[in-house]
Amino acid sequence: MPPSHRGARARGLFGNRRRRGPAMAEDLDALLDEVETKFCRLQALGTVGKRDRGGGEEAAGERDRSAKILTKAVVDEEDIDDIIKDIIDESSLSKKPVKLKSKSASPTSERNSASIQAHGKSCCPVYLGGSSTPRGIGTNISQRTCDQLRCTACDFHVSHYNDYQWDKSCDYLFFRNNMPELSKLRAKMIKKKGSRAYACQCSWRSIDELTDLRTDRQLRWVCGKHVE
Secondary structure, three states, X not given: OOHHHHHHHHHHHOHHHHOOOHHHHHHHHHHHHHHHHHHHHHHHHHHHHXXXXXXXXXXXXXXXXXXXXXXXXXHHHHHHHHHHHHHHHHHHHHXXXXXXXXXHHHHHHHHHHHHHHHHOEOOEOOEEOOOOOOEOOOEOOOOOEOOOEEEOOOOEEOEEEEEEEEOOOOOHHXXXXXXXXXXXXXXXXXXEEEEEEEEOOOOEEEEOOOEEHHHOOOOOXXXXXXXX
């Protein structure tokens, strides 16, 4: 009920008593005014309290949301730190096998380089010649007969014999069955000073002078490389 209505009701209830005496009526009016003033003050304080409580709840809600955001940010930052740490650990671990692989591969590379060095140099061009022609790595300047010949047709080393030539009756089966046993080959070898007899399991030649191998297109002989 509004204070004005309550004051009016109170005045209605005590209206008859006012008539009994002016002093009592004044005292009663003062009392009613005091009550009405306190009541209005309490009502105003209640409204303000509600507003304060509402604002406090909103402020508390804002504080809770801020706390949650800060907590989430801290957690996210910790997660990011963990992820970065994991990436660093994985990268460091992935680098170790690469180093081990390179170390384990180094003997292979050394063997390959040693193999390349062991193969040495090839003749260019490849020369054949008689027994008086020096042997070694043949070049356009140093014309030496190759003593490391290999046949690409039968994959056999080409043997040579100084101061010999092959008999004209030699054939494919003879060399196929007897190479490289010198004791069996002697049956078809003829002594000749200054000549050199070459043969593999499929081809044979008797050479008296320096000859470029490229001029004989039937031969499948190549330089097998010289070890220096």
